[in-house]
Amino acid sequence: MSSYGLAGSGFGALASTGALPPAAVALFSIVFALSWFLDPRALRRSLPPRIAGSLLPLCIAFAAIDGAWLSRSWPAALVHLLPLVTAVRLLVRAREGDHGVLALLGLAQLLAAATLTGNLVFLFWFLLFLPSASAFLILLEMRRGHGRSLRRTPAPAAAPPPAPQRAEPDIVVPFPAGAFASAFIGVALLLLAGAIPLFFLLPRVTLGLYRQPAGPTRFVTGFSDRVQLGRDGRLEPSDTLVMRVRTDPPDPRRELRWRGLAFDHFDGRAWTRSDTGTRPVPVQGRFYKLEETAQGTRWIEQTYFLESLDTPVVFLLGRALAVGREAGALGRDASGNLYAQRPRGSRLSYTVLSDAVEPDPAAISDLFPVPKEIGRKYLQLPDLDPAIARLAREVTRAASGRYARALALEQHLRRGYTYSLELDGLAGPDPLAAFLFEAGEGHCEYFASALAIMMRQVGIPSRLVNGYRAGDYNPFGGNWTVRQRHAHSWVEAWLPPYGWIEFDPTPSPPPPSRHAFVRALTDIGDAVGLWWWAGVVRYDSSRQHRVAGRAAAWVTELGGRAAAAGRLVRDRWPGRLLARSPDHPPRIPWRWAIWLALPLLLAAPPVRKALLRARARLRRRKLPRATAVYLETLDLLEARGFGRRRGQTPMEFARSMEPHPAAAPLVELTGLYYAARFGNPAPPAPGPGFAPPLRSLRSALKKNPESPI
Template sequence: MAKAAQTDSSALLKLQSNISVQRYFEVSLLLTLATAFVTVAMTGKLDFVSTVVVSIALGVKLWSYSREADFSLSPRTVTRISIFYIFFYALDFLIFSPGPGLLDKMLTATVHLVLFTTVIKIFSARTYRDYGYLATLSFMMMLASAILTVGTTFLIFFGFYIILAISTFISYEIKRGMESARRAPEGPFRKPRQNRTAVERALMKAAVGLATGIFLLGAFLFFVIPRYRTGFLTALSAQSQNITGFSETVNLGDIRKILRSPMVVMRVTVEGDPRQFQGVKWRGVGLTSFDGTHWFNDNTEQIPITPASEQRIVLPRAEGWQSRSHHPLRYHVLRSALSTDVVFAAPTPQEILGRFHLLNVDETGSLHSPQYSFVPMAYDAVSEAGLPSVRELQRASTDYPEDVRLVYLRLPDLDRKVADLARQVTSSAANNYDRATAIQNYLRGSFRYTLDPTAIEPKDLIVSFLFKSRSGYCEYFAAAMAVMLRTLNIPSRLVNGFQTGTYNRVGKDFVVRARDAHSWVEVYFPKYGWITFDPTPADPNPIRAGAWDDYLDALSLFWSEWVINYDFSHQIRLARQVEQTSRDFQQEFLGHADQFKRRAVRVAYAIEGWLMSHKLLMFLIMATILAALVAGEKGGSLAEIRFFWLWRFGRRELTMSPGQATMSYQRLLKTLRKKGYSKPTALTPWEFAKSLAGTRLGSRVGEFTRLYNLLRFGQVQVPMTRLRQLLDEISRA
């Protein structure tokens, strides 16, 4: 008996395993694991070999489902491979795994062990325990990805993961219920493939529907629940982008390394018309000294700035601020994680608002925040972009302070040709502003922009650029101008930063990429401070943005600003925006309601005037409507009302339709009921007329019934006047 029961159970399970839920469950679980693995792989933390091996294993397993083939490993094979890997683990730890120390090597080898176990489980999973292991591993991969990356790609893969995870758990519960049932499940179709397709579609629709609800509810809770960002896991997720040219020492030519990179460095959201920011440069670091091959700062001292209030730092006023026109720029900067502590701002920054525990300023007016080196930062800034007039700069004194002369006029040993060229170019200039403008225009108009300059000699960069190559990129142009100005005893320095960037009309922000890195020159004018000059000609081959770039950049901006950097201050901003939007909507609604009220009053007065001038017509209309309502209340239709009118007031011979014949017969029955003769339901009209043959009404009722039958069933035309005459006689009898 027990054996028979066991056989029946095995047969039932075999029958159930052939149902589509089993295949659907395994594919959903495998896709869930694959999505989690791809998300981890895209963080760049896995080595190439591990990524390739696991990817191939997942691909082969998925391909086996499409071919309906069984690539499962037997328990014996799993055991043999596992024993072999024990010895390989030692070799991996001692030889193959990279790392500076034993702990790093052990960690890498252990990661390889986990991935090996995952691959083995993929090809040998048979029990719920194996399935649970794979599901848990996929969740841990997604959790690790959330820590290791802040990119928008995580959002996309996380969405797929949620859908697949829900699909997996739904099919898991259905699978368990089927296996615990005493009766094999039955589908609505005869063919198993049709049943499988129907079930899979239903499960996928349910998974997508639930995932949509989870996303909506999760997004609501995410933005509403109070939060405080502590940054405990910031170090784990730091993926700083290595960017050259923003340290205290820069080799001439370093900036070329990033001028080909599309990497997003920062996003700037501006207040007001974005056109006022066209041409604005995001100042990074100023460099004072040049030794022939690289620029550097002799004085690396940084002065800390005391915050004026919480998260608000007021910067020292720049020299000559009184003589500059007033042109404030307000903007919000979202800087990526970079290998520099520089705080980028438009010249000349006056105020910085952000989560800065420490903000320093150096000799050149460059801003530094050591806490944000290698991590993202977000801040608001106010800059004064106004400049003195050209006439004021032309009249500027040449009596420079001693500290300015000592720092900003120093030069290495140079070929005389550089100074001679500077004097030649500025021979017609009468003041230092015109001299600086002449050199700027000379370099812009006589040299060619290229990222691959030829004939540049590393030992004599400036001379070879000016007299041999006559082509290069921003660093060479700026360095040449600064050196030429110094040969004329005009204080100058080189500045590294970024150009304005590309304006995104969708995200309403400027997207600044690494290829927007730029070098320019600042020239000193007594009483007016440092004035910007840019001798670099335009790039003849600018990179054009693609059709979808604005949308992708806008999504990335939203993700970085309102998800990654979302904190209590953002909640306050969001609450204020919601309050302002609701207030604007209320005002707009009340305005529309008031307009509607005014229009309704005008229409009412117009209708009233029309009614007063057409009283008789309105009386007839109202009487007709009232009569129609009365008839309707008594069960009359429009056809009955028309028949009533013709019956009462028709004066000429009219032919009747079968429908009107029925109405006339109903009037006959109504008249007979008043006289005490009711027609039984079982009798036909002719039988009822015969039943009245012995009464004083019998002959007239018989004739009426005969005419009715001819009209109703014989399609013979009967005059309405004869029926009306007979009915009148019956009524008077």
């Protein structure tokens, strides 16, 4: 049964990766269920020997065909071979060694699954595999011990007629469920105790499992080469998970936006990027360096856990200064957009360092000139309704300076227009004019487009940015959970000396209504998933070095505290204990000494007795069963105050118990003990054994605990 658990949990882990075709999963499940009810020995005998012996070579030949023509991938063919061989072995197993082969095949499938996925479902199958492995090891050792005992037992001498052989009277020995459970738990804990240090100490491969294929790709909107306005219909929000983000320091109250793509060119209906070429980002140590660090930088570190998205965009917060090298090869275009090269359908995890300094309005001045390249690219305007320019000038008439004009336009849109996912009435030739002067409502792309164009109308370089709002803060995991419904658009304006500053003209949409209990369960599940990725899957060599450094620092600090405590005891306590003068007699802390010694004195006898009993039980395991049962009986009597005197034979001791009700069962037990040790080695058919008189003895002692001796 344990070998079935190993094979089943290993296959379950492999099937959960998506590496097996659905037909193969269904076929193996049917074979797995049938093999439990079929007799594999009979099935093997029914097959011709030539066919039974050629099953494994046929599996290997199929794997070769699979690797060369079907899947055209030798690693995939090897993955397909493992469940195939397991299914064959389940159907035709005939020897005891086949259970060991099934266990090894289950382990191989589990290891293959570990290299193919980092999904939390793998943890479920691993937790099923662990108890099966513990039970398998225990049962294997029990079987080996039974085999060794049979080999040590001498063969009975041939004598007519053959008599039933037994070395002592039959003793009812049930399956040691308690001992098996203890050993089971002990082996499981031992495996965990050995695996946890290995997890932290073994060298790490820097690629990491987060970049491995992780199921179907998730399609996200807003990150193509074009943002189109003027479409009718309704946008349906989706709860598809996009990414999780942790910030250090965490600040759930701050309004955060995860920047994705910036667009600079507007033709009246759509935003595009005028320059799509990318250049590699220079590397400096463990990071890709994006910008120089200025004095007064306020660092904020973000760790992103992206799902398998259909976009190579690297998301970041605000003014990013550096990106961790774990993101892979990075490219950057002229608008500051970052792209990572990663396999299709793979997750991505990386770290970003950003500057979180808020701009000081007093430091922003129109005296700083706008660079020609910035003006040429980010002040571009198409042919639009002249009313848009008049509205921009009217809103900013009372504002002095670029920053004040930008704030005035932002507040005008926030307060004068309504957020809506309905797009009816915006499909004309000039969707911005329809939004500003007719509909008066729209989604974030209309708000951001209107702000960017009106900023350009009053001489502020600007561009449209697509990304995500902060998302839902998870207090259990300390992270932001970002879903597709958090997709968002805003504006970046060029305001020297800070450079690009974010402005968000869109009113905040109402949050989705969820019951508090449902939200708590969702957050807990999300936190567990993030813990699995951050603490297990993403545990690479760099994190290993950081953990080792923290452990070394902790040990050093602990050693320093111990040394300081030792110096304190050495300097102060001897003087307080040995001070001898008429005015200051020796001050010995008797009260503390008594309070400390009293529990030790009270606990010493029970602890000593428990240790002696444990040692006695260990010794009895090596004794014959009758002797072990009789010694257990003596311990039971001694615990009730019925001790055997020196020089008393077992039967004398039993009869000295009379007239106590426990005397009769003790005499019967002693007789069985005599028969087992000194009687005929081949007595007649076995009787009920030690169990009934032992139960009677326990019952009599419980009802009549007084000693007659």
